[in-house]
Amino acid sequence: MPVLKTIDPLLEEISGPTPSQILRKRVTGHSGLLFGVGVVLLLVIVAILAPVLAPHDPYAQSLANRMVKPVFMGGTWEHPLGTDHLGRDYLSRLIYGARVSLLIGAVAALISGVIGTAMGVAAGYFGGKVDTVVTFLINVRLAMPVVLVALAVVAILGGSLQVVIGVLGLLLWDRFAVVMRASTLQVRRREYVAAAQAIGASTPRVILSEIMPNIANNLIVIVTLEMAHAILLEAALSFLGLGVQPPTPSWGLMVSEGKNMMLFEPWLVLIPGFVLFVLVLAINLMGDGLRDVTAPENRG
Amino acid sequence: MLPFILKRLGLAVLVALTVSFISFSLLFLSGDPAAALAGETASGEDIEAVRRLYGFDRPMLVQYGEWLWQAVQGNFGESYYFKLPVQSLIADRLSVTMTLGVCGITFALLTAVPLGVAAAIRPNSIIDRVALFLSVAGQAMPSFWFGLILIVLFAIQLGWLPPSGASSWRHYIMPTIVLGYYAMPAIMRLTRAGMLEVLNSDYIRTARAKGAGEMRVMFKHALRNAIIPVVSLAAVQMGFMLGGSIVVESVFALHGAGYLAWESIARNDLPTVQALILIFSMFYIVFNFLADVLNAWLDPRMRSS
Amino acid sequence: MNDMTKPLLSVRGLTLDIPMSNGTLHAVRALDFDLHRGETLCIVGESGSGKSLTSLAVIGLLEKNIRRNATQMNFDGTDLLTASKKQMRALRGNRIAMIFQEPMTSLNPAYTIGDQLIEALRLHKNVSREKARNRAIELLEKVGITAAASRLGQYPHQLSGGLRQRVVIAMALMCEPELIIADEPTTALDVTIQAQILSLLVDLTREMDVAMILITHDLGVVARVADKVGVMYAGELVESGPAADVFGKPLHPYTRGLLRCIPQPGKTERGAALGTIPGIVPSLIGDVKGCAFRTRCPHAVEACRDAIPERGEPPHKFLCVHPDGARAAEGEPA
Numbered sequence: 035m036p037v038l039k040t041i042d043p044l045l046e047e048i049s050g051p052t053p054s055q056i057l058r059k060r061v062t063g064h065s066g067l068l069f070g071v072g073v074v075l076l077l078v079i080v081a082i083l084a085p086v087l088a089p090h091d092p093y094a095q096s097l098a099n100r101m102v103k104p105v106f107m108g109g110t111w112e113h114p115l116g117t118d119h120l121g122r123d124y125l126s127r128l129i130y131g132a133r134v135s136l137l138i139g140a141v142a143a144l145i146s147g148v149i150g151t152a153m154g155v156a157a158g159y160f161g162g163k164v165d166t167v168v169t170f171l172i173n174v175r176l177a178m179p180v181v182l183v184a185l186a187v188v189a190i191l192g193g194s195l196q197v198v199i200g201v202l203g204l205l206l207w208d209r210f211a212v213v214m215r216a217s218t219l220q221v222r223r224r225e226y227v228a229a230a231q232a233i234g235a236s237t238p239r240v241i242l243s244e245i246m247p248n249i250a251n252n253l254i255v256i257v258t259l260e261m262a263h264a265i266l267l268e269a270a271l272s273f274l275g276l277g278v279q280p281p282t283p284s285w286g287l288m289v290s291e292g293k294n295m296m297l298f299e300p301w302l303v304l305i306p307g308f309v310l311f312v313l314v315l316a317i318n319l320m321g322d323g324l325r326d327v328t329a330p331e332n333r334g
Numbered sequence: 335m336l337p338f339i340l341k342r343l344g345l346a347v348l349v350a351l352t353v354s355f356i357s358f359s360l361l362f363l364s365g366d367p368a369a370a371l372a373g374e375t376a377s378g379e380d381i382e383a384v385r386r387l388y389g390f391d392r393p394m395l396v397q398y399g400e401w402l403w404q405a406v407q408g409n410f411g412e413s414y415y416f417k418l419p420v421q422s423l424i425a426d427r428l429s430v431t432m433t434l435g436v437c438g439i440t441f442a443l444l445t446a447v448p449l450g451v452a453a454a455i456r457p458n459s460i461i462d463r464v465a466l467f468l469s470v471a472g473q474a475m476p477s478f479w480f481g482l483i484l485i486v487l488f489a490i491q492l493g494w495l496p497p498s499g500a501s502s503w504r505h506y507i508m509p510t511i512v513l514g515y516y517a518m519p520a521i522m523r524l525t526r527a528g529m530l531e532v533l534n535s536d537y538i539r540t541a542r543a544k545g546a547g548e549m550r551v552m553f554k555h556a557l558r559n560a561i562i563p564v565v566s567l568a569a570v571q572m573g574f575m576l577g578g579s580i581v582v583e584s585v586f587a588l589h590g591a592g593y594l595a596w597e598s599i600a601r602n603d604l605p606t607v608q609a610l611i612l613i614f615s616m617f618y619i620v621f622n623f624l625a626d627v628l629n630a631w632l633d634p635r636m637r638s639s
Numbered sequence: 640m641n642d643m644t645k646p647l648l649s650v651r652g653l654t655l656d657i658p659m660s661n662g663t664l665h666a667v668r669a670l671d672f673d674l675h676r677g678e679t680l681c682i683v684g685e686s687g688s689g690k691s692l693t694s695l696a697v698i699g700l701l702e703k704n705i706r707r708n709a710t711q712m713n714f715d716g717t718d719l720l721t722a723s724k725k726q727m728r729a730l731r732g733n734r735i736a737m738i739f740q741e742p743m744t745s746l747n748p749a750y751t752i753g754d755q756l757i758e759a760l761r762l763h764k765n766v767s768r769e770k771a772r773n774r775a776i777e778l779l780e781k782v783g784i785t786a787a788a789s790r791l792g793q794y795p796h797q798l799s800g801g802l803r804q805r806v807v808i809a810m811a812l813m814c815e816p817e818l819i820i821a822d823e824p825t826t827a828l829d830v831t832i833q834a835q836i837l838s839l840l841v842d843l844t845r846e847m848d849v850a851m852i853l854i855t856h857d858l859g860v861v862a863r864v865a866d867k868v869g870v871m872y873a874g875e876l877v878e879s880g881p882a883a884d885v886f887g888k889p890l891h892p893y894t895r896g897l898l899r900c901i902p903q904p905g906k907t908e909r910g911a912a913l914g915t916i917p918g919i920v921p922s923l924i925g926d927v928k929g930c931a932f933r934t935r936c937p938h939a940v941e942a943c944r945d946a947i948p949e950r951g952e953p954p955h956k957f958l959c960v961h962p963d964g965a966r967a968a969e970g971e972p973a
Contacts, residue, residue: 066470173345174352177622179577179614182595183360186607189599190363266476270581273478274596289479300486307479315474322470536744542700543739544759544810545732558749634794635748 060327067323073316081132088126089114092283096121101299115305118288119295124302127283128309134284135265135313138199142264143257145203150210151253157211158218159241168211175208184267185276193279198271202264209263213256217249224248251328258321262314269310285310335630335637346623350616354405357611358398360604401608410609415601420609423594428613430500430590431579434509438579439572441514442521447564450525451557454533465526469519477512477578481585484508498587509586516578517571524567528560535559562632569625573618646673647850648697648818651711655692655874658704662924666692666705667874674867676817679844679851681861681882683897684871687920690854693871694820697852698735699727715817733763736811738821738840742804742828746795752806753791759813778809782839801832808840812847819844822854837864858901862886867954870894873920873931880955890950890957890964893932895971930958938965 061067080087090113097120103109104116104124115124157168184201191197221227222245230244269286271277278284280291285306292302368385376384385391389400404411410420453462488508489497499505532538533556541555580592587593591610598606630636655667667689674680682690695701697712699719712719714735717726731737739745747755756775757768766774772791779787782805795803804824811819824840825833841864844851855861861868865882870891878891889895899914918935930936933943942960950964951957957964963973 170345170348170352173349173622174356177349177353177615177618178356179580179611179618181580182577182599182607182611182614183357185580185596185599186360186611187363189602190360262474266474269476270478273476274581274584276599286476286478289476289482293482296482296486297490300490303479303482303486307476307482310476310479311471311474314476315470318470318474536739536741537747539700540737540739540745540807540810541747543698543731543737545728545730545762546758547728555747559747562749633749634751635796 057327064323064327066319067327070316070318070320070323073312074320077132077313077316078136080129081136084129084133088123088129090123090126092122092126092130093281094122101295101302103299104301104305107301116301118291118302124288124305127288128285128306130283131285131288131306131309132313134195134278134282135268135310138195138202138268138278139261139265139317141199142202142206142268143261145200146205146207146260146264147210147253147257149204150207150256151214153207154211154214154216155218155241155245155249158215159222159237159245165215168215172208172211175205178205180205180267181270184271185274188271188276193271193277195278195282198268198277202267206260206264206267209260210253210256213252214249217252218245221245221248251324255321255325255328258317258324262317262321265310265317266314338630338636339627342623342626346619350619351402353615353619354402354612355398357608357615358401359394360608360611362394405609405612411605413598413603413606415598415603415606420606423606424591424609424613427589427591427594430588431576431583431592434506434513434579434582434588434590435572435576437506437510438513438575439517439568441510442517442571443568445514446518446521447525447561450522450564451529451552451560453522453526454529454560455552457530462526465522469522472515472519475515477516478581478585480515481508481512481582484512485585500588500590505586505588509582509588512585513575513579513582517568517575520571521564521567525560525564528563529556532556532560562629565632566625566629569621569628570618573621576617577614646713647676647678647715648674648852649711649713650697651709653693653696653707653709653712655689655696655701656706656708658706659924665874665923665927667696668927670876672867672869672876672879674818674850674852676850677845677848678866679841679853679864680867680869681853681855681865682869682871683855683858683861685856685920687873688871689874690856690871691822694737694822694852694854697820698731698737700731700737729763732759732811732816733814734816735818735820736814736816738804738807738811738819738824740823740826742800742807745807746803748795751792751794752798756791756806756810756813759810763814774813775809778812779806781812781843782806782809784809800828801836804828804836805839808836808843812843812849815847816849818850818852820852820854823856824853825860826855826857858897870897874923874927875931875958877932877959878951878955878957880951884955888955888966890955890966891932891959892936892938892965892969894957895964895966895969930960938968 096117099113099117099121100119102113102117102121105111105114107116109116113123113125115128117123118127153168153171157165184205187201188197191201227240227244230240235244268277268284269289272284272286273290275290278287280287288306289303289310292299292306296303368381368388368390389397392400401411408421410424412418413420413423416423449461449465449468453459453465456462485497485508488495495507496502496505538551538556541551546555576592579590580595582588583590583592584596591613595607595610595614597603598610650673651671653667653670654665657664657666670689670693672680682693684690692701692705696705696707697714697719699722701707709720714730717730719727722730746752750758753772753775756778757771760766760771760774761768764771775791776787779790784790784802784805790798790806795806798806808824819840821840825836828836837860840851840853843849853860853864861882867880868882868885869876869879870885870893871877872893878885878889878894885894886898889898893916896914896916900916902913916935921931921934923931928946929944930939930947933939936943938961940960945960947958947960949956949958950962959965961968966973
């Protein structure tokens with residue numbers, strides 16, 4: 035007969051934290067994620083409030099005030115980050131430039147996300163011929179040099195914001211398709227999908243209510259990474275003069291315009307490039323962080 | 335292994351054909367190529383003459399067939415701008431781009447692989463953090479901006495390196511670093527992840543239990559397995575990099591195929607653009623194919639199956 | 640050198656601690672055992688009882704975060720506690736060989752089995768590749784692999800699990816070790832192949848006069864091959880001694896519980912239910928005091944929370960508060 039009646043320390047269960055506590059701890063303990071989310075939020079607010087925050091009209095030229103130095107290089111607070119070669123206030127152009135970058139990044143990622151997810155989920159779910167065709171299309175897309183094709187199309191159709199967004203949206207769906215295909219393949223084999231099919235749920239219903247919720251984590255991560263990708267590409271296209279056209283305040287364009295004065299006024303190049311770097315870094319860190327927090331085992 | 339290679343080869347040809355069709359169709363995106371070619375001041379008759387001269391009056395598929403037939407024979411037509419055969423124009427420039435690509439991937443491998451291995455041997459150490467920082471920064475770095483910073487620093491401020499051109503090996507140093515840094519993060523991450531996984535595997539424990547020293551365990555037993563996917567990634571990256579050389583070449587005024595592509599696009603020189611898109615795609619396809627074959631060759635499990 | 644009275648391997652007070660986020664895990668506590676030349680010591684216990692860690696501790700292949708302490712760890716005159724990395728490397732694979740559980744993954748997929756066998760020898764002995772190759776063929780034949788010479792050029796993935804484990808055994812024997820540590824060498828194999836591999840291993844160690852530590856959770860195996868038995872529970876050797884004594888007169892309640900879990904010829908009646916030990920292995924995190932088995936033991940008393948005396952007449956020893964290991968309470972003869 036067991037004589038041991040009182041609570042034995044060996045038997046005391048270590049009360050573990052709840053899943054939401056674990057998640058909260060992971061989020062607050064992930065400095066990369068916090069930094070990323072913080073910077074992105076800040077820049078989104080700046081972009082939205084651009085008319086309020088910008089000290090000057092970003093398009094207003096003042097040939098008398100060309101290339102005024104920023105305040106930390108001996109300039110005045112009138113133009114905290116100086117002015118460009120046409121005398122436009124650099125800070126105001128940077129602030130409005132955030133709108134261009136974020137808009138292009140978000141909409142292009144949205145378009146390519148819809149295309150790529152549809153293709154990837156279809157390939158993963160239906161398999162067979164659908165999969166063969168999608169995989170082939172992914173291969174074709176990967177074989178096309180993105181920068182070259184984007185440049186050529188923008189050159190032919192003209193460098194408006196809409197064209198740049200459309201071209202990037204139609205070009206950047208490959209990673210969505212690859213990852214969504216793999217995730218769907220994984221989820222499709224799970225029991226709850228078989229169960230839903232067994233009770234007679236229609237295919238769209240199974241995809242929407244069984245598959246999608248379970249691959250949403252990965253989708254969000256790819257959305258952020260592709261948004262960063264689109265922002266970088268827009269900047270590169272604009273830098274090469276075949277993206278967004280002047281006088282739109284695009285950061286890539288600002289670097290390009292500053293390039294000619296680089297010898298004497300390197301800050302004209304350094305400032306917009308740095309802001310671009312920080313935004314892309316923040317979005318990437320946010321994406322990496324989201325992946326770590328939601329599925330730490332996928333960390334690579 | 336031969337059936338595998340043949341299958342990949344068939345796929346590569348099919349992809350190449352599709353890409354060639356897309357790059358040809360680009361010509362028709364602009365609406366009327368004859369009007370564009372004849373210039374804004376041309377009369378209706380002039381445009382018709384140009385249309386007949388260049389054969390734009392035929393159905394698109396016929397034109398594509400003709401173009402493809404010529405392209406396969408290495409004939410890409412005449413450049414609208416340079417008035418020279420496109421193939422000779424490109425051939426002149428390709429060696430610069432290839433040199434840059436080879437230097438870039440070499441630089442990327444030489445930095446990324448040792449860094450990835452060191453990071454995997456001591457996770458969370460200083461070196462791991464440095465490696466992580468470099469890769470995160472590299473993924474966010476706009477390559478045109480990175481190139482300009484290098485020019486400001488090493489060409490203008492310090493005067494160590496020439497800012498642009500391609501006349502000596504010193505001209506290639508900065509472009510190599512910029513292009514290599516573009517490929518480095520992915521290679522570094524894959525090396526690190528692969529090494530971490532391999533180092534946790536049973537056969538590494540077996541090697542240690544045999545009495546093998548750490549160096550032997552790391553390089554003969556671990557790296558040999560971890561490097562397999564890295565090699566194929568490097569080949570794929572090489573294909574991507576050649577396509578990405580357009581930005582780097584324009585920053586450093588390196589007159590390679592990428593620079594030519596930029597010039598041709600800016601000048602609406604469609605035959606050259608079409609040819610370059612096709613050639614850069616072919617690079618990717620060839621390197622991707624090489625990656626598959628290399629992968630199969632390096633991995634005994636694939637080699638024998 | 641061949642002092643038969645002096646143990647080949649002698650371990651005293653081996654303790655392994657693993658720092659965790661919520662405290663220290665005391666994975667192995669105060670382990671003592673001796674092994675003489677040519678002897679087979681079987682260590683039995685459930686998963687997580689610290690068997691595998693013990694074997695890794697002996698050859699110095701513990702994960703870096705595990706802290707190893709002992710009052711004595713001696714292998715034929717070499718103090719394993721103070722041995723340099725180089726000295727340990729010279730022992731591993733050479734005088735102490737190890738066979739792991741997973742034949743499917745314990746061979747390097749990138750090299751042929753010939754390369755791996757030859758490497759095992761040439762890491763330690765200054766012999767030509769040709770000689771090493773011959774030795775490899777000889778041993779492959781010895782472990783029952785036909786067409787041994789042609790197998791050398793094959794890769795691990797081309798062999799079945801049973802064949803791979805034979806290769807692993809051959810590899811362990813390449814340098815004529817004095818001690819082989821086999822950590823559940825047959826667990827991952829098909830049942831029919833398990834028996835073959837095990838008898839192969841036992842026959843070879845006897846033939847070549849190699850001492851063996853066989854780690855297993857299969858008591859049936861132990862009964863057949865062991866000279867000595869050590870029963871581990873939650874990081875402690877709760878009972879140890881000559882196989883005949885431990886099986887003939889199991890003193891610790893846990894040992895008896897284990898033995899009731901397997902059918903015994905002549906004892907277990909046809910159709911009778913086999914025993915089970917209810918409960919789970921306790922957490923070993925934090926301050927572990929008293930008998931770890933008390934939460935599952937039918938004879939537990941308050942005194943089980945205190946330090947437990949070591950009882951029994953050497954070499955048959957056990958850890959229990961009850962002087963007879965509560966044999967009388969279970970109606971077993973004293």
